[in-house]
Amino acid sequence: MKSLSKYFFSFLLITLFMSCSKEQKQLKVELYETSASGNKLTKITEFLPEENKGSIKLIPEETYQTITGFGGSFTESTAYLLNQLSKSNRDKIIQAYFGEEGAKYSLTRTHMNSCDFSLSNYSYAPVEDDKSLEHFSIKEDKDDIIPMIKEAMAVSKDGFKILSSPWTAPPWMKDNKSWVGGKLLPEYYNTWALFFSKYVEAYKAEGIDIWGFTVENEPLGNGNNWESMHYTPEEMTNFVKDYLGPKLEEDGHEVKILGYDQNREHLKHWVDVMFKDEASSKYYDGTAIHWYASTYDYFPEELQYAHNKSPNKHLIQSEACVDAEIPRWKNDTWYWKKEATDWGWDWAPEQDKHYHPKYAPVNRYARDIIGCLNNWVDGWIDWNMVLDKQGGPNWFKNWCVAPVIVDIENDEVYFTPLYYTLMHFSKYIRPEAKIIGLENSDKELMVTAAHNPDGSIAVILFNEGEKTKSFDLFLNNTSKEITINAQAIQTIVIPKS
Template sequence: MYESTISHHRMTQSIRKFEEKYTEKDVITISRAKKYQTIMGFGGAMTDATGINIVSLPKEAQDLLMQQYFGDNGIQYTIIRVPVGGSDFSTHPYTLDDTPNDSSFTNFKLAEEDYKYKIPLLKQAMNLSKTYPIKLMGAPWTAPPYMKDSKDYIGGGRLLDQYYPGYAEYLIKFLQAYKEEGLNFYIMSSQNEPVFGSAPGYDFNGMGFEPSSQAAFVGNHLGPSMEQNGLGNVKILIGDDQRPFMYRWVQIYLQNENASKYASGVGIHFYLDEEAPPEILTRIHELPGFENKFILYTEACQGSAGKFRGVRLGSWKFGTGYLSNIIDDLNNWSVGWVDWNMALDLEGGPNWAKNFVDSPIIVNASAKEFYKNPMYYALAHVSKFIVPGSVRIDMTNDSDFVKATAFETPNNQTVVVLLNTRDRETSISIKDEEKGYIANLKMEPESMITLVK
């Protein structure tokens, strides 16, 4: 048993014995009679801000931080999301070809940030990840401004029709440039937050697409161009936006035969999850034509809105909020969960648009140290144990207060992740239907537990 509590435990390990009968009235029963999705992995984003903060530390602290995320003694992230060019978590807005009307991409080149931060740290992460290979996921925030009707980096603008082929070429050039550096991508998003990117108030790097226009871009341009350039093995991600929008988005995509052919999965962001139940993910999974595609949570952060905006060091609510969301998503067919920035400063940046948020790790460069927030431990309870290739198994849960999810790993371990949502102690019994094991637990208030057999 691995336990994290608001009072003192942080992934504290203990050995528990199974018992012969239930001692609690609330019971969670797991069974392998029915199985669900296979896990792709868990991870975070290598933004410019992440890189800037990591390299601001002394080398020993840098290495320790990277070990925390990727080493065998850390939480063993297996997915890294990489912005194509700049995002709001950069020191300035930019793309990889800011020369006006450079439709031949004569001046296309990776940025200083790619060479100084992203590429070296990605290679270090891959060297640390000895047990499971890391999957890289690219995500563009905007096309070069000359390709958009707004002629600007920020949201509220759309890709002009005549630049659909050029934008596909731009993304392919990014993949090829990283390939020349020895880094191959597993997934390429067709656009970060295309719904939000249409909004005039979206005042940082962004670009809008309607689902039908993005389907045309993927089906007629990006997909075929990637195939022609030997990148047909890279999975194309659609959506990459908020849960309330994605059921309609996928429906429209699936009606476009070419887009459906090239799209491998849908990306979901967590910021508006309270406006739509997690069961929408199951409805997406059940859509005709979606059978061989995946659902992946691709971005999340706490401190992005309201009175709790920005960094809240040690916020336990931020941690339990993460784990609650992760459990709901896993129980509704998500194949993984990818956090946003892996490291930010004490303000929650740098961010050129002053869109400051929180992060699982906060760096204090002047003190030459970093702090692990409760969000880090929430992610640890899943990423360390629900490894790639794990399969979700069936579960019934009688409790109104304990959230749970259960998996069988490739090495035949059974993993159960639990969250006590109450602010007081709660008791639960867990039964393994096939093997007959019974575990009786008392969970501390708002505690997180992972059981491994």
């Protein structure tokens, strides 16, 4: 009897040990989902496993690029609209983008001089032939853009970087004397470089630091529609090498310079010129890109090529939006349907039509950001943070969609599914995070993962299909069975162990 008790006690200990071991191997996670079925960054705690599970294995020791940040843009249109809202709604939007409970944007963009998302054409240097820029002034920004930036700074605990881009030099500096198209006249190269330096100083006087510049928004032009100025890769590189870089250095401005700043299909040629040799590369801190070349293709080959050409420099997505569309007011379903399209559906050349099928806005954002992160992009910036029900204001009537839409007449705010989609990345992948390796057995799921500075790991998935999927998530010797809904984006946070 004593022997039986001994065996029973041993069996109990073994069972208890196995139970504890099993518990130790359970991966602890927090999970948030946005879905066509109605979730909006909703915390998920229960899963209903599906058959034919896949597997995702994280490989934290395999590291890639360091993240600079995620965010959106301070345009005059956005800032003007905020000025038309009640203080409570204005504060709500600022908190939603920059507060601790919100998207915690960490990388932003704004425009130097006017752009299409301005109320009118304007320049900080309006006086003709003012080569020394004695009349330079940023007063146009003091009613809207600058107050919005300051309010964002006040609520942002970690702060954020600002990337500034000119759409054009003032017409008097250009060969066609127009806001649209044309080129910078060589006699004004020094003046235009001085313009950048004065802009940094003027914003610093307002208490705002500029992190970086792109040399020119869309140097290939925009079809002669709104503010633009053209460069070839050689012209831009010569301007940076001989004028802009030396001037910023001479004036003591430690500010980043990003070249190109347009669509990815031409990326290879531009980086070949920009990073041809040490002299051409010296003042470039990286490359900026846009996504308008395709509704669905994120051009991984071009991104890989650009990284390999300059592996120690930034590769930043500086602008993206659903363009040539009027947003749907309080219609979440529309953002998950293939009814929204872009300019290319109607206007792209025949040889490029296949890049522009009808494509759901959420799909476009989720696919592009994950695709970028898996191909060396270290920062991703959306375009306007806020637009009205028309998709403006825009002086050219180039209507677009923003993550937050407002009705200023009735003082109403609508957070679209795009807001929550972006928040999956900006809130949970923080600056200085490292993208890490992974193995994914289900090719219908898009997945990326990042190891944050605080030790946590964020895994972001996108299930574009119309079927719920289950998978086992593995990290070292731990695992967790997880389910993702159909048409859903999901962030899994693994706390520091």
